[in-house]
Amino acid sequence: xxxxxxDTKELWETVVAAFVAGVGVTASxxxxxxxxxxxxxxxxxxxxxxxxxxxxxxxxxxxxALAAITLGMIAMLSK
Amino acid sequence: xxxxxxxxxxxxxxxxxxxxxxxxxxANVVATSISTRAMPPRLAVGFAAILNFxxxxxxxxxxxxxxxxVVESGAITTTVVFAGLIGAIAWNLATWWFGLPxxxxxxxxxxxxxxxxxxxxxxAVLGEGLLGKVMIPAVxxxxxxxxxxVVGINLAYGIAGRERPGTVSRGFRMGQVVSGGLxxxxxxxxxxxxxxxxxxxxxxxxxTLSESAGVPFWVVASAATAIxxxxxxxxxxxxxxxxxxxxxxxxxxxxxxxxxxxxxxxxSTHFGFPLSTTQVISGGVMGSGAGKRLSVVRWxxxxxxxxxxxxxxxxxAGGGAAVFGLTELLGGGAAAVVIVAALSxxxxxLLFLRRNRSSLLAAxxxxxxxx
Numbered sequence: 001x002x003x004x005x006x007d008t009k010e011l012w013e014t015v016v017a018a019f020v021a022g023v024g025v026t027a028s029x030x031x032x033x034x035x036x037x038x039x040x041x042x043x044x045x046x047x048x049x050x051x052x053x054x055x056x057x058x059x060x061x062x063x064x065a066l067a068a069i070t071l072g073m074i075a076m077l078s079k
Numbered sequence: 080x081x082x083x084x085x086x087x088x089x090x091x092x093x094x095x096x097x098x099x100x101x102x103x104x105x106a107n108v109v110a111t112s113i114s115t116r117a118m119p120p121r122l123a124v125g126f127a128a129i130l131n132f133x134x135x136x137x138x139x140x141x142x143x144x145x146x147x148x149v150v151e152s153g154a155i156t157t158t159v160v161f162a163g164l165i166g167a168i169a170w171n172l173a174t175w176w177f178g179l180p181x182x183x184x185x186x187x188x189x190x191x192x193x194x195x196x197x198x199x200x201x202x203a204v205l206g207e208g209l210l211g212k213v214m215i216p217a218v219x220x221x222x223x224x225x226x227x228x229v230v231g232i233n234l235a236y237g238i239a240g241r242e243r244p245g246t247v248s249r250g251f252r253m254g255q256v257v258s259g260g261l262x263x264x265x266x267x268x269x270x271x272x273x274x275x276x277x278x279x280x281x282x283x284x285x286x287t288l289s290e291s292a293g294v295p296f297w298v299v300a301s302a303a304t305a306i307x308x309x310x311x312x313x314x315x316x317x318x319x320x321x322x323x324x325x326x327x328x329x330x331x332x333x334x335x336x337x338x339x340x341x342x343x344x345x346x347s348t349h350f351g352f353p354l355s356t357t358q359v360i361s362g363g364v365m366g367s368g369a370g371k372r373l374s375v376v377r378w379x380x381x382x383x384x385x386x387x388x389x390x391x392x393x394x395x396a397g398g399g400a401a402v403f404g405l406t407e408l409l410g411g412g413a414a415a416v417v418i419v420a421a422l423s424x425x426x427x428x429l430l431f432l433r434r435n436r437s438s439l440l441a442a443x444x445x446x447x448x449x450x
Contacts, residue, residue, distance in 0.1 A: 007211055010350045011219065017349075019227055022342030025258075026231035026335050030238035033250035037242035069261065076138050076268075076349050 025068050031061035081413035082285055085157045088420050089281040092164045094305040097274035099171070100183050101131060101309025104270065107360045108263050108310070115333040117255035127263040128311035134267025135303030140351035141269055142294045145276025148208030148351075149188060150195040152283045152290055158406055159198045160281040161416055163191030165423050166399030170391065172430055182355035182387050186395040187273055188213055191280070193396025197403040214392070216352035220343050221362035221384060227339035228366020235331045236371070251330035258337035265344035266356050267306055273353050274302040332367040339363035358384050 035058025042051035108131075109123040118126065146152060167183070167190035174181035188209075195203050239247050278298045282288040288295070328336070340356075340363035347354050361380055368376040402419060409415035 011211075011215065014216070014346050014350050014352065015219070015223055018223055018343040018346040019230075021346065022224075022227035022339045023230050023234065025342070026338045027234045027238065029251075029254045029334065030235045030331075032254075033239040033247055034242060036250060037239070037246040040246070041243075069257070072345060073137070076345060 021068060021072055025065050028061045028065035028068065032058050032065065035059075035061060082157065084413040085161060085416045086281060086285045086287070088416055089157050089161045089164065090278055090301075092161065092168070092420065093274050093277045093281070094301060096164060096168060096183070096187065096277075097271060097302050097305035098309040098312075099168075100270050100274075101128075101306040101311075102313035103183065103309075104266060104357060105310045105313035107357050108266050109259070111262075111328065111333040111337050111364065112255050112259040114328060115252060115255060115330040117252040117259065117330060117333060123259065124311060126260065127266075128307045130260050130263035131267030131271070131310045132303045132307035134264040135271035135275075135306060136299060137264070137268050138348050139272065139275070139294050139299070141272035141348055141353045142275035142279060144208065144212050144351040144353055145188065145191075145273050146279040146283065146294070147290075148205055148212050150191060150205060150280070151199070151203040152280055154199045154203040155195050155280070155284050156198065157281050157284050158411060158416060159194045159403060160191065160277060160284060161420075162194035162197070162403035162406055163187070163399040164277065165402040165419060166190030166193055166397075167395050168423065168427070169398045169402070170395040172427060174391075176430060176434065182217075182358060182391050184270065184273055184353055184355045185213075185217060185387070185391040187277065188353065189392040189395030190399035190402075191277065192392075193399030194403040195399075196396070197400035212352055216347060216354060217358075218388060220347055220352070220354045221358040224339045224343045224359045224362030225366035225369070227342060228336050228363040228368075229370040231335035231339055232332055232367040232370035235335055239331070248330050251334045254334045255330060255337060258334050258341060261341035261345070262337045262360070263310075265341045265348065266360075267303070267310075269344050269348045269354055269356055271299075271302040271306040272348070274305065275299055276353075278302070328364070328368065329371075332371060335370070336360075336363040336367040339366060355387070358387070 035054045035056075038054035039051050039058060042048075042054060105124060105127065108127045109118075109120070112118045112123045113120050117123075164187070167186040170186045170190070171181055171183055192204055192209065235251075239250070275294050275298050278301075279288065279292075279294050282295070282298075283290055283292070340360040343359050343363070344354060344356055347359075361384060365376050365381060406415045406419050409418055
């Protein structure tokens with residue numbers, strides 16, 4: 001009965017979008033911190049290759065997090 | 080002329096409601112950033128006020144829901160909207176006085192629904208919109224924020240938890256500048272829009288706007304200004320008392336809680352669901368706390384939220400209906416609205432003074448406090 005009154009599609013989209021956005025941004029930013037921390041440690045240990053890989057992870061994760069936030073804002077502004 | 084006087088009073092009351100919403104909610108928006116020392120208090124409050132203002136401009140979906148999906152805008156009058164607002168304010172004041180949990184957003188919608196039922200009967204209430212756009216999202220949103228908070232903090236600890244604590248802490252604190260900003264933006268957009276919706280409803284009821292018209296820009300700008308001013312002014316009160324009120328959490332939990340709250344509020348706003356932002360933020364905070372250790376969560380807060388869910392809508396609806404009845408009893412015109420508005424303002428001031436007086440009397444003297 002409730003399904004006939006409530007727009008379950010909208011509600012479901014809200015749940016999925018909020019979950020993906022909230023968890024996704026937190027996970028991406030955690031990778032930024034992991035990458036940055038390991039980059040600093042490995043650089044001090046004079047392991048440039050591994051440090052570079054973790055540095056790249058930090059940069060990519062930061063781009064993913066910022067892109068997710070930007071896309072979310074664009075979606076809100078465009079409706 | 081008489082109709083314009085009522086409309087002016089309704090707009091002023093709605094903006095005052097918006098101001099108090101910002102004033103009251105500052106704590107929820109900035110507490111996480113301040114408690115983890117991601118931002119100094121003054122900066123956090125100023126930042127939140129600006130982003131609340133900006134947030135009010137990014138969407139109009141919630142305003143459209145409040146104006147068009149909850150009650151039949153063509154069937155009500157500005158007096159009904161006024162009675163709904165006073166009913167909501169009365170409920171908020173009563174819960175504040177007795178220390179009961181409440182949601183300003185649910186009180187506002189409940190007040191308008193109650194006054195509408197008293198004035199035009201249940202047929203003027205859009206049951207589908209009320210259930211599908213307000214009541215069900217109100218129940219789901221805090222639980223969703225809780226789940227997002229739990230999953231988020233577990234991922235954060237799993238991914239970055241083994242690194243040096245200092246580095247992790249600094250990193251998440253930097254991230255909190257963004258997540259705290261998003262939370263303030265989310266708060267501004269959802270909460271300010273409820274006021275925009277109520278003012279738009281009053282403008283339609285008055286015949287100033289057609290039923291198909293959108294929200295005028297001056298309504299958006301004034302609601303944005305009221306909530307931003309409220310946030311800024313409320314912040315100074317919080318700065319003075321923050322030492323005792325804020326929950327202890329680390330910066331990863333703060334980031335996760337703010338991210339969960341912002342994601343749920345912004346997504347819901349996109350679909351036009353008017354939420355209790357306080358309850359959603361509480362859900363995110365409890366989730367990020369429970370993800371670390373269940374015992375750190377104040378489960379009493381969850382119980383309070385359930386009580387707020389059950390009580391606020393019907394109680395505010397009763398208040399709205401009673402205020403409408405009183406206004407009608409006094410003649411129903413502009414004079415009646417002015418009398419009820421004056422009585423409400425007088426009653427509110429009296430309550431504040433009595434509360435402050437009893438707080439001062441209850442507070443220990445300086446020498447006792449230090450002893």
